[in-house]
Amino acid sequence: MGRLIDRGGLDRLSAGSRVFATGAAESSYNLALDWARSVLGRGVELVRADEPAPETRCVAVSLVGSTTALGEQLPAGDEPERAVRALERRLGERAGAVVGLNLAAENALIPLIAAAALGVPLVDGDGTGRVFPLVEQTTYTLGGISPAPLALAGGSGELVLLETAAGRVEELLRPVVLSVGGWAVAACYPMTAGELTRVLVPETVSLLMRAGEPGVPRSAAAPYGVRTLCRARIMSVEGSTGHGADPGPPALPSLPSLPSSIVLRESEGLGRLVRLEAHNEIVLALADGAVVATVPDQICMISTGDGMVVDVDKAEPGLEVDIMVVSAAPVWHTERGLALGGPRAFGLPL
Template identity: 40%
Template sequence: MTENQGAPHTSRLRRADVARLARGARPFASGVNSAALQVLRDWAESEIEAADVELPSVFELDDDALYAVVTLVGSPTALAEGLPDGTEPVRAVAALERAVGKSVRGVLPINTAGENAVLALAAAAALGVDLVDADACGRVRPTVQDTLLTLAGVPIAPCAIASPLGETTLVDGMTARVAQIVPRLVGASGGWAFFAGYALTGREVRAHANPGTISRYLEAEPGNELAGVPHRTLLRATITNIESVDGVTLRTSILMTELVADGFGRRVRVDADESYLGALADGVPLQSAAHELFVISESGEVLDPERCLPGMRVALVAVELPGAWEAASTHTTGRERDVI
């Protein structure tokens, strides 16, 4: 778990904060679907119109109160085409509460990559519960089981999947099996669904989640989307070529030449595969596994691989990840061992 930035606090989120949160979360979703993000912004603004949402820090959570992780599962593009009816969070969380026999005090996003951050705010407003100032991942991962909570042994189930078509499905089982079942439910739900799971106590949120994410994202500024996120610049470079390869997934490689005071520096290759970015400089990995990489334009905008063009001058920026990701390959902890 990373250290919390600043003193414990509780604040209120209002309608104007929806756009601020979307701007701060936007860099953490490679290829974010603008239409889906706008749908979720409209939804969140509509829900928050009636009442503000409390944003407690992890240090203010009741040790024994129940909290849940929420996320969009499936394709944001599918959400933009098959709009939510607004009942998805209520249906999913109600099913989860029935399964565990306790009311949910608040929710937190599985990660705060683009749509997920705004979805969690919309869910908290719709449910009338807190939005915890944290996330369950600390980075961008494409599957529901690939989280800090799974690394810590917190079970994903029972969990509930609410379809925009009206169905609500409760799934219980070991994490590995749940991870196999959820995509099949998504496929039968029009390509996307609302997920609520990882029921855990405030004590467990404090021990395992990545704190302070929401409040840091709210500090984002136009032209400086990472203003509230600690980061460092690895190098500055000029993009020389873009290579795309179609395989099981589309892989894009951004070729660059480092800019140095006395001329040209290292040759850099940034590979984008799904939501991952990795870079080599003269064949040597540029960042450690405990960092996430971003390509930043001269104007300070985070660039998706699709928006990178030859001739652009950019910076490669690394954002530190929770230490649990670096330690994950060497040991397993927690109360559930059969996880993936």
């Protein structure tokens, strides 16, 4: 049976969740960690998706919106529970387990907080194996599970239930999140444990807990492989055009934030000119004009100074980084996976 995520496990999980995660604002991350510690109690049970009975109702829980906003407008503490309860009311049955949407920084902790508050186990796995900007960009979607109905709990007691076609969730969600303060906790993708077993990227929670142990190499957080592209120094950061801001593919709504471009020069070896195209995350890496990495693989800049992941918004000329590519789960490299999380999903005509 399952294992218990206790205080030590939480610390390892939170450390592991940051190994390749971008977009983690320090204050909101610390806040999420404190929040989790305060509700952890004696611990949360971590189970494999096939351990509960197959008909057990599972719910994905995630933070939506801006993590920076979370640090500025503090949570009341009951948001995860309220969101799940609202979804339970709509579904007419209790959730038997909680699962993460993705496990990047705060998003690894919110499902844990929900599981602790609800007193249900946390399923070992998540819906991306990495992080994507859109709620729809999950292996759950790839497996035919709809994110809706979706319940949203805001920091000031708001509760919103969205019921719509699968492709319109993000579109409806975004203005609502903005109007409740920039962030909210969503409970979504209701499905049975049997379905979850089929669509889950498995065992990523325990993987990150292992990766979060002191002294464990960074590659431990990348189950499907990681490679270092090169070490390079940032020469300039430019606004970019030609992707994302233009109307995206009809299946997906346009991405939040504006595209930018980071130009680097390889510090050693070939001295290549490297360009990272970013839109919410780094979607494309070019070396001397040749494509060396794209989404759905995760491209990160790791500062050579402190070993921390450099957020796209924090990239500045002069900074030296290792560019690492974390391979995505195999399902993302299928035709359907590429359509949902590949270059074209980000508006790159590749």
